[in-house]
Amino acid sequence: MILLRRLKIPLLLFAVLFGFSGFRLALRSLKPDNVLRKDFIQEYLMARAARSDVNPYQPLPELNNRFQTNAKWVFAHPTPHTPWLAIFSLPLTFFSYLQAARIWLLVEVLCLVASVFLLLRWLNGSVNPLVMILSAWTALGWSHIWEGLILGQINTILLLLITGAWLNLRNGRQWQGGALLGAAISFKLIFWPLALFLVFRRRWLSVTAALAVFAIINLTAAAIIGWRVVIDYYLHIGPSTAAFYRSCAQNLSLWSVGWRVFSGTGSPEITGITAPAMFLSPRLAVISSLLLTGLALIVCLTVTKSGGSAKVGEGHNFDLSYGIMVCACLLVSPLTWPHYLIIAALPLTLIVSRLRALRFPRLETLLCAITILFLLIPNITLETFIFSFSTAPGSLSGASGIQPDVPVSFAAGLLSLIPTLSVALLIWLMRRLMNETNVGKFPGALTRSS
Numbered sequence: 504m505i506l507l508r509r510l511k512i513p514l515l516l517f518a519v520l521f522g523f524s525g526f527r528l529a530l531r532s533l534k535p536d537n538v539l540r541k542d543f544i545q546e547y548l549m550a551r552a553a554r555s556d557v558n559p560y561q562p563l564p565e566l567n568n569r570f571q572t573n574a575k576w577v578f579a580h581p582t583p584h585t586p587w588l589a590i591f592s593l594p595l596t597f598f599s600y601l602q603a604a605r606i607w608l609l610v611e612v613l614c615l616v617a618s619v620f621l622l623l624r625w626l627n628g629s630v631n632p633l634v635m636i637l638s639a640w641t642a643l644g645w646s647h648i649w650e651g652l653i654l655g656q657i658n659t660i661l662l663l664l665i666t667g668a669w670l671n672l673r674n675g676r677q678w679q680g681g682a683l684l685g686a687a688i689s690f691k692l693i694f695w696p697l698a699l700f701l702v703f704r705r706r707w708l709s710v711t712a713a714l715a716v717f718a719i720i721n722l723t724a725a726a727i728i729g730w731r732v733v734i735d736y737y738l739h740i741g742p743s744t745a746a747f748y749r750s751c752a753q754n755l756s757l758w759s760v761g762w763r764v765f766s767g768t769g770s771p772e773i774t775g776i777t778a779p780a781m782f783l784s785p786r787l788a789v790i791s792s793l794l795l796t797g798l799a800l801i802v803c804l805t806v807t808k809s810g811g812s813a814k815v816g817e818g819h820n821f822d823l824s825y826g827i828m829v830c831a832c833l834l835v836s837p838l839t840w841p842h843y844l845i846i847a848a849l850p851l852t853l854i855v856s857r858l859r860a861l862r863f864p865r866l867e868t869l870l871c872a873i874t875i876l877f878l879l880i881p882n883i884t885l886e887t888f889i890f891s892f893s894t895a896p897g898s899l900s901g902a903s904g905i906q907p908d909v910p911v912s913f914a915a916g917l918l919s920l921i922p923t924l925s926v927a928l929l930i931w932l933m934r935r936l937m938n939e940t941n942v943g944k945f946p947g948a949l950t951r952s953s
Contacts, residue, residue, distance in 0.1 A: 515637075525643035525644040525646075525648060525652075529608060529653060533601070538600070538601055538604050539573060539574045540574075541604060542656060543604055543656075544563075544567070544574045544655075545578075545582040546588055549582055549588060551570045552569075552570075558729075558732055560732060560735065562580060563577040563582060564577055579772065581740050586721060586736055587689040587690060588690065590723060590728075608655070611655075612643075614660045614663045615639055615659040618662045619635055619638050619639040622848070622852045625856075626852065626856055646841075646881035646882065646884075647844040648845050650841065650882065651842035658846065659845065661687055661694075662846055664683050664684075664687035664690070668680045668681075669849065671683060673825070677706055677712065678709070681701070681706070681708065681709030681710060681711065682712045682713070682715075684701075684709070685713035685716030686716055688717055689721065692836075696800060696832050697828050698713050700807060700825070704808075747772045749838075750766050750769060750788075751769070752770075752886075752889075752916060752919045753882065753919070754838055754840070755833070755839040755920065755926075756834065756837060756839040758795075760791070760920070761791030762788045763916065764780065764787075765782055766780050766785055774908050776886065777909065777911070796835040799834050799835055800831060800835050803827050803828060803930065804828075806934050807827050819856075825853075826849060826854070826933050829846060829847075830847065830926050830927075830929050832846070834923070834927070841882040844878060844922060844926070847926060851871075855871070857936045858936070870932060873928075874925050874929060885921065888918070889911055889918050892912060893911045
């Protein structure tokens, strides 16, 4: 305690500077030279197309030329984003692109603050406004957060939705929890394992609410952009665009592992790390990826089904089970980009809360600290480190994604999966914390039954 008091001022200064670094980068993304490189251009073009009665899933260059946004660079394929994002972004089309980007950044930051408020209130029962503001400010320094803000992603919105869903579900408000989960799935399909989790838990009211909200949202989208467009998105556009990135080095999904091993690392759309296959076999790439993701999902569902109380709101086991399934969403999604890891803030909060209740057992606390350090590594830093294993001329200048592909060995290419390993460690920690008799003991240690 004395040491913490002495470090209070240095830690406070570090938190302020840490947050300022991320906030500064986010603001710089609004400069004229940078704002036209945001991923947010996809939402804006989709919404402009929907408002103009144009198919929003035309190739992005065609939409860019049609609406003359002067974007510096867009993907050659249609956007992989859901129809609901086109409808959700419609109000922004009444502003210029630069104004819309500013509003979008403000919404992202406000959602981050709201998420921090909910998590702190759950941890402590009440929230000191200064603590909340400082915590949200510090969070801006986390690379996965400022990267999402720079790109104009929706991750802070998703974090708010799944946090709200969890708080409602754990407190027995099944309709509200299910509705928020349905909204999250409508924004980003990666959260469907959470709905499956509720099915296994027999939370039928929550499942019904999630399905109802998802159906209503997509029917609304169909009424505006056409039901054929919505169906085509789910059957063709989504799967076909995901295929461009299934073996991309930045794709942290377990789905990418089989493709890396049996097809090689790389993407036709994003330059950066490339690595050869260990053994070339596209058929094995498909089979192994399906088996790996399927196995991971089954293991997570089995653990959460057998891991403690069966009813919502009956203590920490439901919380940790929900956290495990949030991590499962990141692992089994066909595409998981580094900035998606902001979603891991919820499982991390659950782990820290449980560790605090158990008076910070040494082994689990150490593993949690190591996992946090791995998750704090900026994607650009990890890429630069991996580039250092390449002998190609100028390889260290390729971290921006603009330079040509940088070839590395198969083993070096696997280092880009360190964040994936971190998510798997979070799952292992949460499962271990469910079983209090093993807490603080090394895996495999004998325990005395009561």
